[in-house]
Amino acid sequence: MQIIKDHKVVNDQWQYLAEKSDTSMFPDGNIIVTLKTWKTAKERLITRQSKLGIKLNSDELLPEIVDDLDCFELISLDFTPYKDGRHFSTARLLRERYNYKGEIRATGEVLRDQLLYMQRVGFNAFELDSSQDLNAALTAFDEFSTAYQPTANPHSPFYQRK
């Protein structure tokens, strides 16, 4: 699968691990687990050799994982439905308050027309559904050259200081 990452269309290096009852074995390679899997198999997950990511559904908020941020090289935040904007706050908190440096990825019903705001609050990777032309979607990042708010990726200071 292809995604947009750091303003480029790239092949995804990660795979999502579906929710399952058996948590005794995990595949090799970079995996993204659900919050539930993380909670039940923390110990085994942190001793794996390859990279670990976690996915939060739209109703799973940051306090759930805030003490474990060091364990994740990727945090995937779900937008289902796309109107559910809770994770716009999650991403900003991750970048601005917790200084999280890993990948923050938007998944679920991600619209091309949301990409710029998502980037501004701290997302750097985006999964769009297969019907969308990823290269065309890249232009969404350039729709605005300025902004009023000081966010994770500011274009300008909030209010010109003279």
Added chain:
Amino acid sequence: MMYQYDEQDQQLLNERVAQFREQTSRFLNGTLADDAYRTLRLMNGVYIQKLAPMLRVAVPYGLLSSDQLRKIAELAQRYDKGYVHFTTRQNIQFNWPALENIPDIAEGLATVQMHAIQTSGNCIRNTTSDHYAGIAPDEIEDPRPYCEIIRRWSTLHPEFAYLPRKFKIAVSGATSDRAATQLHDIGLYIKKNEQGDIGFEVLVGGGLGRTPIIGKTIKSFLDQYDLLSYLEAILRVYNQYGRRDNMYKSRIKILVKSMGVEAFSQQVEAEWEHLKNSDLKLDKQQIALAKSHFTPPAYNTKHNAANLAHAMANNSDFANWVKYNTTEHKNEHYQAVTISLKAPNVAPGDITTAQMDFVADLADEFSFGLLRSTHRQNLILGDVSKDQLHALWSKLKEQNLATANIGMLTDTICCPGLEFCSLANASTIPLAEELNERFNDLDYLYDLGSINLNISGCMNACGHQDVGHIGILGVDKKGVEWYQITLGGSSCNEAYLGDRLGRAIAKNQLINSIEQIIQVYVAERTAEENFLETYRRIGITPFKEKVYANN
């Protein structure tokens, strides 16, 4: 005088117009899905109503220049049916634009620093304020510079574009509340503390609609420099914890109610701790810069009081107009003039292209080129020399704009209702017209004194019926139009939600019922009492008995 865009403002607006043009063309060529486009167009002020799309244009905190009004007139002539509608949130609505023309309208608006950004949708809406801001004698501090600071912060805010529900902020800077501040998601009262510092009393969770609630104070004094960081903290708590599973329970008022004011404000404080000293903290220069846009015009330093008294003594129509349609100004040589958009046979809040051009010229001639819109759906010329009142009145009369009924029963707040709105249960505009016919004797209206009658076509309460002294709500009874009456509401400092009179009333009986309510008031009032005071004293029972006596 009025905020003027800088380069950044203009650039952002132009880019927004280009973005919306592109989104609309993707929608029209079928590459942008219906549902996604719906959300995007709402954030650009476009509703699809019963008969046509509707475009709601922001009038930031109710301030308009004559050039802006002329542009609105030009666009209404070119792309609409030659009139527009002023809403109860000080905004302007086009009722009949074609969808494919809306990007062109937006482009036209952008040439006069206007737009329709965030006038609908689940985002932070246009901030509203006192229509006498900067000129009211009872003002503590002009709210407009702070509204302007909020405008920037809230415009295209990337974190708060997909909130659980719409979000409205109002700011009042005077001792008397004319902005219905307590009925907003966030209400801000400007205060001066004992040290003489300026700050805000912060209220949250007010609002009308299905569950009307009066806002609760969560901070009694917020320093002015902390305004944005504190707003951001409130919005962040709401964005994360407001309900999203049920649109009727997703306003911040429901969150505040379910958490309790205490717990909610603690959570805001905890969030604010982190934000207080962030880049959002305002400094002296930023506030001074915002204030520099709202300096008073070059006022005359005298007027001839004898001339005015003479003109009033010679013409009772003029005298009544001065009495009811003009208001005291901070500057003793000036008066604020309300232009009534409630003439008989006109839908409340509507204004034609010709009238707009006319009023724009009057603003240039009599009031430094500025206008204000009010939440009671009228227009104001804020700075009229007392020497020119008579000349202004004579001109207003020519265009049917001098109806001297401000604050009277026929100065109704009225939502568009069944004729225009797809959510309506019942019509509203014909009721306002019928009311005007029944109560067409101005002297009788003056005798009745101040009565706010507010009408909404459905529970969404765009016509603020819950805070009308008399409130009328359209309710659906199996496809027939019925109306629920409430009495005793108020949106002023002593905000109050009206009490229900009783079961709903049929359309053909409604104006009779209002007349009966008025009769009870006239019979029961003491010499000095207005309607609301009589109601507070005698309660609902006498009104109920009269209205339901025969049915």
